[in-house]
Amino acid sequence: MLGSLALSGTAISAEGEWFNPAALSSLEGTQAVADLSAFNDGTQPPGKYRTDIYVNGDYIETSNVTFVSRDNTLVPEFTTGYWMSLGLKPEASAELTAMPADSVITDPASYISGITTSFDYNITRLDISIPQAVLRFRARDFVDPALRDNGIPAAMVNYNLNYNNNWRNEADSDYSNLFLRLDSGLNLGGWRLRNNSSFTRNTGQQPYYDENGRRIVREKTVNDWRSMNTYAFHDIAPWDARLTLGDSSTPGDLFDSIQYRGIQLTSDDSMLPDSLRGFAPVVRGIARSNATVTVRQNGTVIYTTSVAPGPFEIRDIYPTASSGTLDITVKEANGSQTNFVQPFSAVPGMQREGRLRFSLTGGKYRAWSDSVREPGFLQGTLQYGILDGTTVYGGAIAAQDYKSAMLGAGQGLGRFGSLSLDVTHANTQLDGGPARSGQSVRAQYNKDILQSGTSFVLAGYRYSTSGYYDFTEAAQRLPQGTTFDEDDPFDYWRRTHNKRNRLQAQVSQQLGDYGSLSFTAYQQDYWGESGSERTMSLGYSFEFSNLYFNISLNDSRYPQFEADRSVYASVSIPLSNWLSNSRATYSAYHDNEGRSRHQVGLSGQALEDRSLNWNVQEGWANKGEGNSGSAYASWNAPLANLNASYSYDGNGRQASAGMSGSVIAHPYGVTLAQSLGNTAALVRAPEAGGVSVLNQTGVKTDWRGYTATPYITPYRRNNVSIDTMSLPDNVDIEQTSQVVIPTYGALVLADFKPTVGARVLATLRHNGKPVPFGAMATLMSGQSDEVVSNSIVGSEGEVYLSGVKGTSRVKVSWGKESGQQCEAPVTLKKQDEGARLRMAELNCR
Structure with missing residues (x-):
């Protein structure tokens, strides 16, 4: 009977095997079988499916795709506009390019030979294969700007509320402090409006004597509300730049960064693919046939690609170090190989060949003090990689009483590192004094010795004349309503103590299994002042079996002050074998004035999702400071971050409590969540309350099914995923992961469809x-x-x-x-x- 069943279940013909659905009926023949013709020959029914789309193995997006049957297989219906958006060269097919963008085609191979599609129904994945010859160059991890999401309209407020109370041992010196910070925002389309404000309430005891000589203690309260910054910004995608209006700061790559109120247009490297950010050399070579090019650094493969016969260029290598040597192998179709090496090096600010970075700022200088003038100014900078390993840069600042211009270049020196040199000339008109002019020369050197693990960076600044002022120094030396007075020492110091020589060095050395060494040094002296500022630090760190050890030596000196020298050491020991997710720490400090401090601590994480952090410390110090101690706990709750602490020392006791989080108003209502970063995602899963979001500590949907992921990366593909283990018994979600590609500052929607x-x-x-x-x-x-x-x-x-x-x-x-x-x-x-x-x-x- 089994044999007859097998024979009746399969009919063999010249066209292949065919499965007889009747074989699925019961042996008694009492149950019928549905019409399964749509599944014969391995096909699936046509229709619309939510599909992961890949081009040449690279993930593109997830979207709803309509499939039709063609030659017993499912093929996608895409418009010509969509095919062109995948990177097809316009000249690859004149017929396809001439068609309207909304024309639907199901057989792209009839227009461009070699294009194939393959749909895996079981995992709803569509693989599209396109010959490299008909594709425009696209860097690895390229994300089509058309896929960027400006997010949903939203108003949001990040709040940070903290209260602390201090009980001092000294009579009538108790005080309390209430601090509230509000970071507010409004998103509408591609525009972002932001404001940073704070409120402080200080309450303390103030003793005084009345007319009869009696001592009276009264409570004094001071309230302070201030708006620190208000600004709006919008991406300028074709230029990989951002337009900012309001209160912000200038870039600090060429000139020192300054606060301003005005308008700015500046390049934003975060809009570039990771493989085009930072500096990396262009690899050039010649292939004699269809070849495979492999790039290695320190024996590790960092890039591989296929190239056609003839000259080739590789421009999208990820930056792995600021200098080193690339080993390139070209393997031909016949198996023969050609090898060559390419050393490279770059100082900070160097650009890849052909890369242009710029900034243009106009507005009014924002000073830290009311006594400092706030002049209007215009500043512009340019950096351009003219050749592989050569960058030229320059900039200018113009104000009513100040003008400066900079010109410089950075050059890679191959095995010998890299060097940059620039000169800045400035003219300054001091109020009540003569015009000043001077020059500043800056040199920077960088060298990584990867074989020995050494990184060496040296930057030297020299202000060649006493008449050189940078823009901030000039503004601070032009206070409102004052005139130049040589007899006023303080005024004289403010106008003449400008920077002269500055030297900065940084060296680090990896010691393999024996840890790492680091050394940093900084020295700055001034015109009209003997002595100099100087800080030096030497550090050593070591890890063994999850045990961490660190020691550092520090030396600081300032003009007219005594030198400060200190040594600090710490050790951290895991205690997970006895207390889950916890560590014990010990630290010691000693300085040149004989002060010593010792501290032991215990810290860890608790709860199933490790959302509770705790820390206890106990310490001792000499010089009359005595014992000290503290306890701290914070909980990353779904709707807010909560914290509390208690501490004591030789001067008194302090207790504090705080909470931080966000309030978001959006088209679907109002949601409370943890504090948001610059870019976030609103998770929408209607009626699915208490559901956790993967890789987001403490983040769960509220009773309505809404929450926000605090941090996602702009201009990159971000997976927002539901933790299926947290789903209630009455909730199913078929698609548990969403891919979002936000612009900077956006609140994008991760819209899940729970079945409740x-x-x-x-x-x-x-x-x-x-x-x-x-x-x-x-x-x-x-x-x-x-x-x-x-x-x-x-x-x-x-x-x-x-x-x-x-x-x-x-x-x-x-x-x-x-x-x-x-x-x-x-x-x-x-x-x-x-x-x-x-x-x-x-x-x-």
Whole structure:
């Protein structure tokens, strides 16, 4: 009987194998089988599917794609505009380029030879293969700007509220402090409006004597509300730049950064793919055939690609170090190899060949003090990689009483590192004094010795004449309502103590299994002042079996002050074998004035998602400071971040409590969440409350099914995923991950479609018999014709349904004839309430 069943189940023909669905019927022949013709020959039914799209193996996006049947396979329906957006060269097909952008085609290979599509129905993945010869150059990890999401309209406020109370040992010196910071924002289209404000309330005891000589202590309260910054910004995508209006700061790569109120247009490297950010050399060579090019650094493959015969260029190598040597191998089609090396090096600010960075700022200088003048100014800078390893740069600042110009260049020296040199000339008109002019010369050197793990950076600044002032110095030396007075020492110091020589060095050395050494040094002296500022630091760190050790020596000197020298050491020991997710620490400090401090501590994380952080410390110090101690805890709760602390020392005690978070108003309502970063995602899963977001500590949806992921990366693909282990028993989510590509400052929507309702294993019967195997069962909302979920009927009429509610009904179809369709209301047993999976028998009519 088994043999006859096998023979009846498969018919062999010249066209291949065909599966007989009748083989699935019961041996008694009592159960029918649905029409499965759509699945014959390995095909699937045409329709619209949510699909992951890949081009030449690189993920592009996830979207709803309509598929049609062509030669017994499913092929996508894409517009010509979409095909061109994948990077096709316009000259690759004149016919395709001439077609309207909304024209739908299903056979792109008829226009451009070599294009193929392959749809994996089981994982809903569409692979598109396009010959490299017809594709425009695109850097690795390129994200089409057309896919960037400006997000949804939203108003949001980040708040940070902290209160602390201090009880001092000294009489009548207790005080308290309340601090509130508000970072507010409004998003509308591509525009972002931001404001940073703060409120401080200080309350303290103030003793005084009345007219009778009696000592009276009264409480004094001082309130201070201030708006620190207000600004708006918008991306200028074609230029990889951002326009900012209001309060901001200038870039600090050429001139020192200054605060201003005005307008700025500046390049933003974060809009570039990671493979084009920072400096990396262009690799050039010649292939004699279709070849594979492999690039290695320190024996590690960092790039591989296929090239056509002839000259080739590789421009999208990820920056792995500021200098080193690349080993390039060209493997020809016949197996022969050509090898060559390419040393490179770059100082900070060097650009790749052909890369132009710019900034243009106009506005009014924002001073830190009311006594300093706030002149209007215009500043512009340019940096351009004219050749591989050569960058030229320059800039200028113009104000009423100040003008300066800079010109410089950076050059890679191959194995010998890299060097940059620039000169700045400035003219300054001091109020009440003569015009000053001077020059500043700056040199920078950089060298990484990867074989030995040494990184050496040296930067020297020399102000060649006493008449040189940078813009900030000039503004601070021109206070409102004052005149130059040589007899006023303070005024004289402000006008004459400008910078003269500055030297800065940084060296680090990796010691392999024995840790690492680092050394930094800084020295600055001034015109008209003997002595100099000087800081030096030597550090050593070591890790062994998750044990961390660190020691540092520090030396600081300032004009007219005594030198400060100190040594600091610490060790951190894991205690996970005894106390989960915890560490013990010890630190010691000693300085040249004989002060010593010792501190021991215990810290760790608690709760299942490690959202609770805690720390306790106990210390001792000499010189009358005595014992000290502290305890601190913070909880990353779903709706806010909460913290509390208590500490004491030789001067008194302090207790504090605080909370921070965000309030977001959006088209779907108002959501409370943890504090947001510059760019965030609103997670929407209606009615799915208490669901966790993967890789986001403490982030869970509220009772409505909404929350926000605090940090995502702008201009990059970000996966926002639901933790399926946290789903309630009455919630299913078919697609648990969303890909979002936000612009800077956006609040993008990660919109999930949860199926909320009971999970039911139902047995479907029609005319007293099980519904045929393979029938399609569609669960419908009882209040509308909205499709809730789809399932396929099993061999005995069983079907799994999710999202069942009291008014749900199921439509069943196993063919195109009227007698091959039926419908049944879903009635649940009262006694099954609370069960993870409920059972039901449904009579389909």
